[in-house]
Amino acid sequence: MSDALARSAKAGSSAPPKPSPKPNAVVAVLALAGIVVSLMQTLVIPIVPELPKYLHASSSDTIWAVTATLLAASVATPVVGRLGDMFGKRRMLLVSIVLLVAGSVVCALSDSLIPMIAGRTLQGLAAAVVPLGISIMRDILPKERLTSSIALMGASLGVGGALGLPIAAFVADRFNWHILFWTSAALGVVAFALILTIVPESAVRAGGRFDLIGALGLSTALISLLLAVSKGSDWGWTSTTTLGLFATAALVLLAWGAYELRTAEPLVxxxxxxxxxxxxxxxxxxxxxxxxxxxxxxxxxxxxxxxxxxxxxxxxxxxxxxxxxxxxxxxxxxxxxxxxxxxxxxxxxxxxxxxxxxxxxxxxxxxxxxxxxxxxxxxxxxxxxxxxxxxxxxxxxxxxxxxxxxxxxxxxxxxxxxxxxxxxxxxxxxxxxxxxxxxxxxxxxxxxxxxxxxxxxxxxxxxxxxxxxxxxxxxxxAATAPAAAGSAxxxxxxxxxxxxxxxxxxx
Missing domain, CATH: 1.20.1250.20 (MFS general substrate transporter like domains)
Known part of the structure; x- marks a missing residue:
């Protein structure tokens, strides 16, 4: 009997108990988080023509309030996704929401260009919320709920974007534009509290060492590529800057790919x-x-x-x-x-x-x-x-x-x-x-x-x-796949x- 108890205790210590989430609540909270992030991306659109007046800067400079979000999102999405696999998807989801709230507060307090760009950059770092949410669903939901929940989570991007535009236009037309970002911050706080309360952490972890060199290489390549694509019409498609960025992106991607194939624990x-x-x-x-x-x-x-x-x-x-x-x-x-x-x-x-x-x-x-x-x-x-x-x-x-x-x-x-x-x-x-x-x-x-x-x-x-x-x-x-190595x-x-x-x- 003592041997049986010992084996039972050992098994219990190596495999933590599975969470018992309420599927409807989990799906609703994760979809809400996706809507909040897509709202953040849409809120600025109605005020883009007015940003030069609001921020006391030129139109060519204020467009960086949009470009900075794009670049930050391109860097954060693959990096945060990998960190989620390694250290916990819910944990990184909460970190992303915190960055969204912080960026929204910075934008809400901004009356000049640099703080606005900084805030929009922080907001862009939250772009991995939807793929993290989908991955959490895969790990914790019953399989019969999975396909419909994933479809709903994917649709949250469109819902937030579509509903955000008329709401943002209405608020910007009738109230102080800073309210847009205070609203984004408030929604982020609500999403954070609900995730913390309702969404359990997945036990599926990859572990290992984070590939910092791979992350820096991919970020450099993506920023160079997207910067050239988004600003090429302003700088000139044949300008030295644009062509140099395209060349940098190509060379860094080649070197990054060779490195990722050789490293034992790659970012990708x-x-x-x-x-x-x-x-x-x-x-x-x-x-x-x-x-x-x-x-x-x-x-x-x-x-x-x-x-x-x-x-x-x-x-x-x-x-x-x-x-x-x-x-x-x-x-x-x-x-x-x-x-x-x-x-x-x-x-x-x-x-x-x-x-x-x-x-x-x-x-x-x-x-x-x-x-x-x-x-x-x-x-x-x-x-x-x-x-x-x-x-x-x-x-x-x-x-x-x-x-x-x-x-x-x-x-x-x-x-x-x-x-x-x-x-x-x-x-x-x-x-x-x-x-x-x-x-x-x-x-x-x-x-x-x-x-x-x-x-x-x-x-x-x-x-x-x-x-x-x-x-x-x-x-x-016919049958469920075997357990992943090192996973509960x-x-x-x-x-x-x-x-x-x-x-x-x-x-």
Whole structure:
């Protein structure tokens, strides 16, 4: 008997008891955190034209309040994801929310450029909240709730972005602009308290040593690339600065890749990243990121341009927000539909359906762009397609990586979408700057210019469809995968989706 008790005590000490979370509460809190982060990214949009007056700086300088967030997010997303796998996803989620609150307070107290840029940088460091939340769901939720919860978490990005724009426009139009950031800080505090109270920590840990050299190398390459892409139109695409940044990004990425392949505990496991399912899903994510932003760039301009142009609708920023708001609700409504299709047909099919819907929406937009209801219809169709895709991509990623790498893998997938968004912004900006029409003393983007950008959005969605078609076919899993090494939790990759017939999900 004493031997049995000793063995029982030993087993209990090596494997902490599993948390017993309330699934509905956990999903609601994590989705709220995702909405808060996406709200943060949207809040500044209505005041961008007024920032030079608010901050007593030039327009070329105040745009750094947007660029700084993009650069910080590109650095934080893969790094925080890896730290989450190593030291606890909930822990890093709480750290991210703290950075969001700190950045919001700094912005709320700002009346000059430097503090505003510092605050927006801190806010950008919270960008890993959604991939961390998805990874937490994989570790602690019952498998029957997982697919629908992941789809809902992915949709939270669209919901926060769509609802944030009209709210921010209304507040900025009627109150002091600092209230926007105080609101962001307050929402962050609420999200922090709820996560601390309701969301348990996952027992799945990778452990090991953090790859500081890999983190610095990847950060340098990403900052160089995104800085060149986002500022190339201002500096000149053939300028020494722009070309130098592109060259730096290419050289550092090559050196970083060689280092990551040699190191025992890399920041990014490139061999896992090269698996067919992971690689093709990430490539499709770049195309979807490109396609999604094309709509965000075109529709607000069409709504705000003067009616005298013949194609502008002459509406306010508040109206723009109200027109785009239904898109976020459609994305939320599509989450259970996306999950149902992924369960029955697999997330690959869901991703392909999303690509077809997005391409159809852009194609329709080319011929329907003269009435407000036209743009509401188009934005809802495109939002439905994005809702399908955002629910499918994390499932595809997690179905091909070990449980100890889910946060890093999801974070990289999020980063791929951001890279696609940055390239869409740059390319669409060039097209709209070149294809103009004279309106008084000003040169405005022409109607044909907008149609070309919409055609690009449709083309990017078709490209995502083609890439997704080559993702390996799947077969149902008969049994749960074995436990990850050194983990108290089983490897749940098979519970998210299905295992590839050919490639498998080897660790």
């Amino acid at each position: 496991d490139l061999r896992t990243l090269a698996r067919r399912q992971v690689l093709l899903t990430n490539l499709a994510s770049v195309a979807f990121g490109f396609s999604m932003f094309a709509m965000s760039l075109v529709l607000p301009q069409l709504l705000q341009l003067p009616q005298a142009t013949g194609y502008g609708l002459g509406k306010s920023m508040l109206t723009v927000g109200l027109v785009l708001a239904p898109q976020g609700l459609v994305m939320m409504a599509m989450a259970p539909v996306s999950a149902a299709i992924s369960k029955t047909k697999g997330p690959k099919v869901t991703l392909m359906i999303g690509a077809v819907i997005v391409a159809a929406g852009y194609s329709l937009n080319i011929v329907l762009m003269s009435q407000v209801w036209h743009l509401i219809l188009v934005s809802c169709i495109i939002g439905a397609g994005i809702g399908f895709a955002y629910g499918a991509m994390p499932a595809l990623i997690m179905g091909a990586v070990p449980a100890t790498e889910t946060a890093a893998a999801n974070s990289l997938n999020t980063l791929m979408r951001s890279i696609g968004t940055s390239f869409a912004s740059a390319l669409a900006g060039v097209i709209l700057a070149q294809m103009t029409t004279n309106f008084g003393t000003a040169a405005l983007p022409s109607e044909n210019g907008f149609k070309v950008v919409m055609a690009m959005g449709a083309g990017a969605a078709v490209l995502a469809l083609v890439v997704a078609a080559f993702i390996p076919r799947h077969r149902p899993v 939790e089983p490897d749940r990759s098979a519970e998210v989706t299905e295992v590839p017939e050919v490639t498998g999900a080897k660790s």
